[in-house]
Amino acid sequence: MSSTPTQPDLVHLTIDGVAVEVPKGTLIVEAAKTVKQEIPVYCYHPKLGPAGLCRVCLVEVEGMPKLQIGCNTPVSDGMVVHTQNAKVDTGRSMILELLLVNHPLDCPICDKGGECDLQDYAMAYGRGSSDVADAKTSKPKGVDLGPTIVLDEERCVVCQRCVRFDDIIAQENQLVLKDRGARDIIATATGEPYRHNFTGNVTEICPVGALTSKTYRFKSRPWDLQRTQTSCTQCAVGCQQMVDVRSGTPLRTMSVESDDAISDGWLCDRGRYNIGFYASPERITQPLYRKDGEFHQIGWDDAFSLWAKAIKSSIAANGAASVGAIGGGRLTNEEAFFLQYLFRALGVENLDWRAGTQRQAGPGASGGTYAELERADAIVIAGESPAERAPVMDLRIRKAVARNGATLIRIAPAEGTPNVACIDVATVAQAIEAMPSGAKRVALVWDGVDLQLGAELAKAASGWAGLRTYVTGEQANARGAETMGMLPREGAMDTLAMFAAAREGRLDVLSLFGVNPVLHASDAAPTRAALERIPFLVVSDLFMTETAAMATLVLPAKGAFEKGGTTTNLTGDVLPVNQSLQAPESALSDFEMLIGLAQHFDEVALPTSEELDERVIGLCAKPPVADGFGAGRYASAAPSRPAPRPSDGLAVVVHSAVFAGGGTSAHDERIASLRPLPHASLGAQDAALYGLQSGDRIDLECDGVLLRDMVVAVRPGMRPGIVALTGGLPGRAANSLSAGARARVVNVRKAAAPVGV
Amino acid sequence: MRKNLYNVGAILKGLSITFAFMFKKKPTIEYPSVKKQHAPRFHGLHELRRYADGKERCIGCELCSSACPANAITVIGAENTPEDRTSPGERHAARYEIDELRCIFCGMCEEACPTDAIVLTPRFEMADYRRGSFIYAKDRLLVPPGAGLGPAPDERPNGIPSDLGRVAEVKSTMDIAQGYSATNRGETLKTQRKGLAP
Ligand code: SF4
Ligand code: SF4
Ligand code: SF4
Ligand code: SF4
Ligand code: FES
Numbered sequence: 032m033s034s035t036p037t038q039p040d041l042v043h044l045t046i047d048g049v050a051v052e053v054p055k056g057t058l059i060v061e062a063a064k065t066v067k068q069e070i071p072v073y074c075y076h077p078k079l080g081p082a083g084l085c086r087v088c089l090v091e092v093e094g095m096p097k098l099q100i101g102c103n104t105p106v107s108d109g110m111v112v113h114t115q116n117a118k119v120d121t122g123r124s125m126i127l128e129l130l131l132v133n134h135p136l137d138c139p140i141c142d143k144g145g146e147c148d149l150q151d152y153a154m155a156y157g158r159g160s161s162d163v164a165d166a167k168t169s170k171p172k173g174v175d176l177g178p179t180i181v182l183d184e185e186r187c188v189v190c191q192r193c194v195r196f197d198d199i200i201a202q203e204n205q206l207v208l209k210d211r212g213a214r215d216i217i218a219t220a221t222g223e224p225y226r227h228n229f230t231g232n233v234t235e236i237c238p239v240g241a242l243t244s245k246t247y248r249f250k251s252r253p254w255d256l257q258r259t260q261t262s263c264t265q266c267a268v269g270c271q272q273m274v275d276v277r278s279g280t281p282l283r284t285m286s287v288e289s290d291d292a293i294s295d296g297w298l299c300d301r302g303r304y305n306i307g308f309y310a311s312p313e314r315i316t317q318p319l320y321r322k323d324g325e326f327h328q329i330g331w332d333d334a335f336s337l338w339a340k341a342i343k344s345s346i347a348a349n350g351a352a353s354v355g356a357i358g359g360g361r362l363t364n365e366e367a368f369f370l371q372y373l374f375r376a377l378g379v380e381n382l383d384w385r386a387g388t389q390r391q392a393g394p395g396a397s398g399g400t401y402a403e404l405e406r407a408d409a410i411v412i413a414g415e416s417p418a419e420r421a422p423v424m425d426l427r428i429r430k431a432v433a434r435n436g437a438t439l440i441r442i443a444p445a446e447g448t449p450n451v452a453c454i455d456v457a458t459v460a461q462a463i464e465a466m467p468s469g470a471k472r473v474a475l476v477w478d479g480v481d482l483q484l485g486a487e488l489a490k491a492a493s494g495w496a497g498l499r500t501y502v503t504g505e506q507a508n509a510r511g512a513e514t515m516g517m518l519p520r521e522g523a524m525d526t527l528a529m530f531a532a533a534r535e536g537r538l539d540v541l542s543l544f545g546v547n548p549v550l551h552a553s554d555a556a557p558t559r560a561a562l563e564r565i566p567f568l569v570v571s572d573l574f575m576t577e578t579a580a581m582a583t584l585v586l587p588a589k590g591a592f593e594k595g596g597t598t599t600n601l602t603g604d605v606l607p608v609n610q611s612l613q614a615p616e617s618a619l620s621d622f623e624m625l626i627g628l629a630q631h632f633d634e635v636a637l638p639t640s641e642e643l644d645e646r647v648i649g650l651c652a653k654p655p656v657a658d659g660f661g662a663g664r665y666a667s668a669a670p671s672r673p674a675p676r677p678s679d680g681l682a683v684v685v686h687s688a689v690f691a692g693g694g695t696s697a698h699d700e701r702i703a704s705l706r707p708l709p710h711a712s713l714g715a716q717d718a719a720l721y722g723l724q725s726g727d728r729i730d731l732e733c734d735g736v737l738l739r740d741m742v743v744a745v746r747p748g749m750r751p752g753i754v755a756l757t758g759g760l761p762g763r764a765a766n767s768l769s770a771g772a773r774a775r776v777v778n779v780r781k782a783a784a785p786v787g788v
Numbered sequence: 789m790r791k792n793l794y795n796v797g798a799i800l801k802g803l804s805i806t807f808a809f810m811f812k813k814k815p816t817i818e819y820p821s822v823k824k825q826h827a828p829r830f831h832g833l834h835e836l837r838r839y840a841d842g843k844e845r846c847i848g849c850e851l852c853s854s855a856c857p858a859n860a861i862t863v864i865g866a867e868n869t870p871e872d873r874t875s876p877g878e879r880h881a882a883r884y885e886i887d888e889l890r891c892i893f894c895g896m897c898e899e900a901c902p903t904d905a906i907v908l909t910p911r912f913e914m915a916d917y918r919r920g921s922f923i924y925a926k927d928r929l930l931v932p933p934g935a936g937l938g939p940a941p942d943e944r945p946n947g948i949p950s951d952l953g954r955v956a957e958v959k960s961t962m963d964i965a966q967g968y969s970a971t972n973r974g975e976t977l978k979t980q981r982k983g984l985a986p
Pocket of ligand 4: 900
């Protein structure tokens with residue numbers, strides 16, 4: 032054993048007789064991993080750091096009279112550590128005996144049983160019996176902690192991982208340890224339900240079965256589950272996740288702890304819990320064709336020939352400009368590529384992936400990674416905050432601000448104050464002023480909606496050092512669809528232009544793939560008017576969405592768990608989508624549908640699957656187009672609609688919410704309580720002006736449309752003069768308002784007492 | 789000639805054994821009018837037991853199905869609600885099925901069960917015309933409500949059977965090292981610690 036370090040910051044020590052060289056400051060638990068020794072831990076977690084609460088990680092360090100805790104003892108030069116010997120074993124077995132004094136014998140009915148650290152370590156180090164003769168204490172079981180989590184107080188080993196997760200990682204500070212000694216329990220500080228966008232993670236870091244998911248409760252045992260790793264496609268962050276399936280039903284998803292590059296080992300609650308829709312009885316099961324105003328079930332062969340015939344006759348009669356296709360953001364890269372390939376081969380150039388409010392997905396030449404975001408000195412957020420659009424990315428921002436000391440600047444925020452310190456400014460010019468002078472690494476996060484704002488940002492950003500840009504979109508594979516060519520080329524129509532043409536009767540056949548513009552476009556009325564005038568509207572989706580209900584031909588599609596391919600996340604990583612589920616018999620993937628359609632066009636030469644993969648890989652590997660935010664090619668050629676006359680009242684901002692959207696999350700009753708209320712959020716100033724408090728119900732009158740029964744949410748930190756409405760709530764079309772609408776508060780119904788929001 | 793005589797001798801020798809049996813006690817019985825008494829620990833068709841108060845013993849833990857070497861058991865758990873308390877504690881089996889044609893009547897399920905819910909009885913007769921009808925669900929496995937055995941464990945609100953550990957201890961005759969371990973991590977650690985594995 033050498034005791035002279037070769038490098039100043041490397042430390043030499045011996046663990047179980049093996050010489051080890053680790054950086055200075057490394058903890059013994061981590062150092063032991065280098066010699067593949069697992070030291071048992073409960074309270075320690077690599078992402079949460081040491082807490083020194085459970086004492087199960089005891090190790091012997093030569094020269095120290097007592098056993099030391101491996102999780103909070105940094106290595107020092109010349110240290111000799113024993114992780115496995117009789118003394119250590121005795122220590123650990125005594126700790127386990129104490130941990131088990133009040134622990135119930137629940138293993139057979141415990142959701143953690145089979146993957147429980149307490150079981151595993153009790154088996155490895157426990158005595159198997161106890162000297163304590165007294166009865167175990169009894170505490171409440173099955174406590175409803177919030178809409179997602181059940182707590183079993185008896186099983187808690189008080190490691191406080193959950194409390195520390197809430198404090199350090201999520202920065203939500205909701206969970207606390209109440210009472211002391213044998214009576215201590217986990218609870219929320221306020222007594223309110225435990226609710227935010229990351230609650231499910233505590234079920235994974237809880238080393239025992241104290242915190243479990245409601246959706247998974249008693250559904251299965253871990254050894255029944257078939258596990259597949261895939262990429263989450265519910266937003267553009269692209270977190271890696273494990274899908275656990277039992278007999279054809281997805282029961283839970285788990286994060287991938289080693290996924291440091293993207294998710295940092297966490298998942299948001301949407302990615303975790305919105306999986307019940309795959310088994311929903313409301314899924315479309317058969318192609319539907321509208322005849323005399325009614326849908327009739329037809330076979331796939333008929334569906335393909337009707338679709339092909341419509342395209343052929345429309346091209347023959349009115350040229351290829353009378354045909355269009357929209358989609359890609361919900362498809363895989365391969366599907367998006369093939370979509371534009373097939374339609375361009377038919378001469379159709381009216382192709383676009385944009386069906387909502389987002390206009391741009393590419394971040395330009397300075398697109399950054401999540402690791403760079405975490406290391407930024409200053410983060411500027413413009414447009415909608417990533418908190419609801421790209422939740423796990425927001426965790427990085429929280430980490431950068433709260434733990435790495437980055438400055439957070441929000442431009443004209445329409446959300447309340449976040450849990451981390453921030454500077455709110457009204458304009459881009461003020462953001463430039465607010466930028467700390469020494470900032471060397473600036474991260475710019477934009478929602479990709481307002482191109483004018485994008486262009487302003489691009490101009491401002493040219494003066495910022497070490498710029499990294501991010502576009503948090505609304506669809507998971509928006510960037511992939513853009514890369515695959517689902518943007519109109521020069522002279523072709525984009526979505527808005529197609530809708531304008533449709534309203535004038537110039538569009539005959541429009542095929543929509545996994546998009547629901549009626550719910551997600553910023554202006555529902557003209558969108559509806561456009562779709563109504565299209566003689567042959569094809570919609571491929573899992574459910575009968577607002578848009579599908581208007582279609583001529585509805586095609587049952589496969590969901591992301593039911594097909595394979597790749598997807599591109601917002602930082603440009605190309606990620607695998609792996610099949611973990613069998614789709615309902617009659618559903619086809621969008622790819623299979625396009626192949627079926629292509630069979631009817633003899634003139635189209637189909638690429639082989641190798642050629643296709645090659646071209647997709649080639650496109651993915653190409654560096655992103657260098658033009659930055661708000662570049663001209665994203666602008667629409669469609670005539671902009673006249674803005675409504677400015678009137679009094681509050682300017683309406685429509686924002687997204689993690690569990691809003693009518694596509695999938697509306698089809699699982701188990702997560703119904705997570706769906707956002709139809710909130711009308713106001714800043715504190717406006718709330719005082721109108722005499723409103725959180726929980727009041729109001730009706731809003733905007734341009735003659737009456738939005739009934741909105742729930743007031745007062746959010747300090749929101750800029751004055753605006754009211755923010757949750758978009759994408761089925762049946763609550765906040766997007767039925769025209770862009771730039773103003774709202775007047777009518778019919779206030781006061782709540783008895785202010786309620787939390 | 790001598791050779792032929794030798795053959796007659798062999799025949800007579802064989803027949804003498806046959807004749808001798810004509811005067812011994814007959815081992816065959818007149819099944820089905822007469823039925824044989826099985827050994828007390830004979831493994832036959834299963835039954836799913838109840839407590840004396842009628843609550844089901846099964847807690848839907850799936851230990852039987854994971855112990856089963858023939859993969860014959862399917863259990864799907866569900867939560868007891870205050871209105872519908874199927875079993876003591878929090879969990880019961882919403883679905884419990886045994887494919888009696890796959891079963892090899894080894895008794896491992898009975899061995900694994902922590903609440904003595906699944907038990908192999910001496911019943912062995914089964915005959916039907918369809919394979920599907922040998923999948924016994926709760927309707928055929930569960931004993932009638934009046935036929936429960938033993939006092940139900942103390943029912944504290946949402947509690948677990950208080951004798952769970954004791955029952956398991958008494959019943960377990962298996963070396964735990966040969967039992968099923970879902971992750972095997974505990975096992976690996978244990979063998980590592982004993983220096984039995986690298
Ligand atoms: S937490 Fe672990 S040890 Fe405790 S009852 Fe559950 S499985 Fe058993
Ligand atoms: S609930 Fe789980 S994570 Fe939280 S303190 Fe208890 S054992 Fe630890
Ligand atoms: S007796 Fe054996 S084979 Fe039959 S169900 Fe039980 S464990 Fe399976
Ligand atoms: S082992 Fe016993 S309690 Fe568990 S599922 Fe099987 S029969 Fe039910
Ligand atoms: S893991 Fe070291 S004290 Fe808990």
